[in-house]
Amino acid sequence: MNTFSKWLERPADAYREWQSFDAAGADRRPFSSRSITQHATMFDRFVRHLTNHRATLATFGAEHLESFFAEVDNRCAPGTTTRIRYAKLVDRLCRHLVEIGVRKGNPAVDFVRNEAWPDDEPQPLFLDQDADERLQAFVQPQPGDPDRECRNRAIVALLLGTGITAAEIRSACTGHLVTDAVRPHVFVPKRVARDERKVTLPGFAVPALKAWRQATLRDDDSLLFPAPRGGKVMNDMLLGLTVRDALEAIDFNAPDMSPRILRNTYARRQLLAGRSNEDVSRLLGLVSQRTVIRLRATLPNAADPLSVAHAT
Structure with a gap:
């Protein structure tokens, strides 16, 4: 199979080969294996969008990019750099496809021209201690909870208690959750650029998770929180609504009411307890300390930026 055909028939393989052997960043240095994995995941999402709109890498145009970036914007919190990273990835891809003859033009150029990295990092959002404690109390199971409420309390308890991501909780299996050990924990498998890890469950999260396990009695390989219908992976919208409903129930409001705010709250709670960056x-599950450095800067009496950046 020649290069042209591979880009159209096996785009994922073609992309990984290009990233591994030919592609380079703005500094002309080859991408690291971690960056290649991240880029490949982003590329796969873009190709799925094209497939859903009956377009290929050779035929997509500006209208497909418009709908793709609208989808990205709907799934990402304001102030993040996700959109610009996708714009740069697609622009770099298009320039390569034009160079090798797969495409005749680059519809991404205008999208990149209109994007710019933010001058300042957005302020990370998190629950203050009072709101954190109210939410911890809210997730405690109540007598007579229907299955839906039991599930929702367990979801919020796991997110707030472990800081795992939305993608990680959606794909978690029942066997990954251990509530009857000396140290209850959740096992998080390796996913894209994040290595596998075990995260200890705090005491406040265990009752809700035990109640959910007892209510469902699923085998270890089944999804821990499947979609209500069909048993497939829960979608982001349902997960987001679950978190939003819980936050509204404790009278907390913020520009971002997604699982990200619970992840930030978990991380900040660990910093307040004296853990290092x-x-x-x-x-x-992060290699870079960038996120944690930003959260440490929000602590009471935080050190100056240079000291924060080097705290370990």
């Missing part, structure tokens, strides 16, 4: 980044 390195430890908290590891608990979050």
Whole structure:
């Protein structure tokens, strides 16, 4: 199979080969294996969008990019750099496809021209201690909870208690959750650029998760929180509504009411308990300490930026 055909018939393979052997960043240095994995995941999402709109890498146009970026905007919190990272990825891809003859033009150029990295990082959102404690109380199971309420309390308890991501909780299996050990925990498998890890469950999260396990009695390989109908992976919209409903129930409002705010709250709680940037980044499954450094800067009496950046 020649290169042209591979890009149209096996785009994922063609993209990985290009990233591994030919592609380079703005500094002309080859991408790291971690970056290649992240880029490949983003590329796969873009190709799925094209497939859903009956377009290929050779035929998509500006209208497909418009709908794709609208979808990205709907799934990402304001102030993040996700959109610009996708714009740069698609622009780099288009320039390569034009160079090798798969495409005749680059419809991404105008999208990149209109994007710019934010001058300042957005302020991370999190629950203050009072709201954190109210939400911890809210997730405690109540006598007579219907299955839906039992599930929702367990979802919020796991997110608030472990800081795992939306994608990680959606794909978690029943066997990954251990509530009857000396140290209850959730096992998070390796996913894209994040290594596998075990995160200890705090005491407030265990009752809701035990109640959910007892209510469902699923085998270890089944999804921990499947979609209500069909048993497939829960979608982001349902997960987001579950978190939003819980936050509204404790009278908390913020520009971003997604699972991200619970992840930030978990991380900040660990910092307040005295953990180092390195430890908290590891608990979050992150290699970079960038997120944790930003959260540490929100602590009471936080050190100056240079000291924060080097706290370990």
